Amino acid sequence: MSKLKDFGALLKDLQKVNDANASKVFTSLFRRGYSLFNFKAADAVRIFDASDRNLRRWKSGEKIPPAANLVLKFLREEVEREVRQDSKTAPAKKSRSDNVFKLLPPSAGRSHAKKSVPLGRVNPKYPTTCTTFWKQMEPALHSVMDAALKKTGVTSAAKSEYKGVTRRIYRAAVISAAAFLQKRTHASSQFLQKQGNEAVSKAVAKLFNSKTTDFDGETDFQ
Amino acid sequence: MDDAQKPDLHLTRTAFQQKMEPGMRKMMEMALVESGIKPEDTEKYQAVTRRIFRAAIASTASFMKDKTGASANFLVRQGSEALGKAAMKLYPSELDVAEKQDALLGPDNDE
Numbered sequence: 001m002s003k004l005k006d007f008g009a010l011l012k013d014l015q016k017v018n019d020a021n022a023s024k025v026f027t028s029l030f031r032r033g034y035s036l037f038n039f040k041a042a043d044a045v046r047i048f049d050a051s052d053r054n055l056r057r058w059k060s061g062e063k064i065p066p067a068a069n070l071v072l073k074f075l076r077e078e079v080e081r082e083v084r085q086d087s088k089t090a091p092a093k094k095s096r097s098d099n100v101f102k103l104l105p106p107s108a109g110r111s112h113a114k115k116s117v118p119l120g121r122v123n124p125k126y127p128t129t130c131t132t133f134w135k136q137m138e139p140a141l142h143s144v145m146d147a148a149l150k151k152t153g154v155t156s157a158a159k160s161e162y163k164g165v166t167r168r169i170y171r172a173a174v175i176s177a178a179a180f181l182q183k184r185t186h187a188s189s190q191f192l193q194k195q196g197n198e199a200v201s202k203a204v205a206k207l208f209n210s211k212t213t214d215f216d217g218e219t220d221f222q
Numbered sequence: 223m224d225d226a227q228k229p230d231l232h233l234t235r236t237a238f239q240q241k242m243e244p245g246m247r248k249m250m251e252m253a254l255v256e257s258g259i260k261p262e263d264t265e266k267y268q269a270v271t272r273r274i275f276r277a278a279i280a281s282t283a284s285f286m287k288d289k290t291g292a293s294a295n296f297l298v299r300q301g302s303e304a305l306g307k308a309a310m311k312l313y314p315s316e317l318d319v320a321e322k323q324d325a326l327l328g329p330d331n332d333e
Binding site for chain 1: 238239241242243245246247249250251252253254267268271272274275276277278279280281282283284285286287288289290292294297298300301302303304305306307308309311312313
C-alpha cells in the first residue's frame with residue numbers, strides 16, 4: 001500500500017495546479033510517477049514519449065507533456081490494479097482505498113470519459129474491452145488531431161479554410177488508422193474498407209442520434 | 223483571409239500525414255499493448271486490432287463533427303473516400319492508382 005500512499009501525495013500535488021505552476025507540478029508528477037511504478041525503459045518511452053528532446057524540455061519545466069491526461073490515466077490504472085489485488089486479499093480495505101481516488105480532479109486522466117470504470121469490472125479473459133479502447137484512445141487521438149489543426153494556424157474565423165484543413169486532417173487520420181490495421185493484421189483491401197465504412201456509419205449514427213443497423217451483430221462503441 | 227495567411231494545402235497535407243501518423247500509431251499501439259493480447263493468439267489479436275481500428279475511425283469522425291459541424295453525409299462520404307485512398311496506397315497492386323485516384327479524390331473544401 002505504500003505506492004498507494006505515494007500516489008495520494010501525487011494527486012494532492014495535482015490539486016495545486018494552476019496556470020502559474022502547472023509546468024512545475026506536472027514535471028514533478030511525471031518524474032515521480034516514472035520512478036514510482038518502475039516502468040521499463042521501453043514502456044516509459046512509449047508512455048512518456050521520452051525522446052531526448054522531450055525529456056530535456058520536461059525536466060527543465062519548459063514544456064508540459066502533451067499527454068498529461070493519458071499518463072495520469074496510466075498511473076491511475078496501475079493503482080487500480082493494485083487496489084484490486086489488495087481487495088482480493090483484504091476486502092475490508094477497499095473503501096479506504098477508494099477514498100484515495102476521490103482526490104482526483106473530475107477530469108484527470110479521463111477527460112472524455114462520461115462514466116468511470118468501476119474497480120473489478122475487467123474481464124480477465126478479455127481484459128480490454130472496446131469501451132476501454134474508446135475511452136483511452138479518443139482523448140489522445142483528438143489531442144493529436146487538434147495539435148495538427150493548430151499547426152496550420154488557420155482559425156475557425158476563416159470558415160472555408162478551417163473546414164478544408166480539418167477535412168484533410170480527418171482524411172489523413174482515417175488513412176493512418178487503415179495503415180495501422182494493414183500493418184498489424186495484413187487485412188485485405190476489401191476488409192479494411194468494409195470495416196472502416198461500417199465504423200464511420202456507426203459513428204455517424206451515434207453522433208447524429210439516429211438509428212442504424214447493428215453491423216454484424218457487434219456491440220462495439222455503444 | 224489574404225494570400226499570406228492562407229495555408230499551403232499541399233504542404234499541410236503532407237505535414238499532417240508525417241506529424242499525425244506517428245502520434246496516431248503510438249496511441250493505437252498503446253491500446254493494443256494494453257489489451258495484453260499477443261500476436262501469437264492470432265484470432266483475438268486480429269479482433270482486438272480491428273476494434274482499435276474501428277474505434278479510431280469513429281473517433282476521427284467525432285473530431286470532424288465537433289470542429290466543423292459537418293453533416294452525416296459529408297462524414298460518411300469523406301471517410302469512405304479516405305478509406306478508398308488508403309486502400310489504393312496500401313495495396314497498389316490491386317488497383318490502378320493513376321486512373322482511380324482522381325475519381326476518388328474530390329475537390330478541396332467540397333462540402
